[in-house]
Amino acid sequence: MLEEKKVQDAMQIILHAGDARLHCMNGLKAIENSDFDKAKDEIKRANDEIVKAHRIQTNCITNETQGEAGEYSVLFAHAQDTLMTIYSEINIAKRMIKIFEAYDARLTILERLKRVNEHE
Incomplete structure (x- = not known):
């Protein structure tokens, strides 16, 4: 019976x-x-799921x-391996959102400056 519980818990973590x-x-x-809004929403949903898996563990x-x-x-x-691997993927994705938001903001500024310079 205990083995059955462990299998069910493992499968819930994996799911x-x-x-x-x-x-x-x-x-x-x-x-x-x-x-980036959708990215943040998806990462929040990913985090919610990984928290459920972590609680079971x-x-x-x-x-x-x-x-x-x-x-x-x-x-x-x-x-457990699956849980920790995906947890790491989520952390990297969170950092990537910040990196690409900053990159996008810099590009937007550069594009505006280019347009201003073209009109002068």
């Missing part, structure tokens, strides 16, 4: 992390299109530290 990855990829596509670890039997599970290890 939430997978949903987070989908939102993260959508956010990156939005960055490509300079749609934390509950499993807490239960194990409180004496629940905790045998090694390849599936649970995979779930």
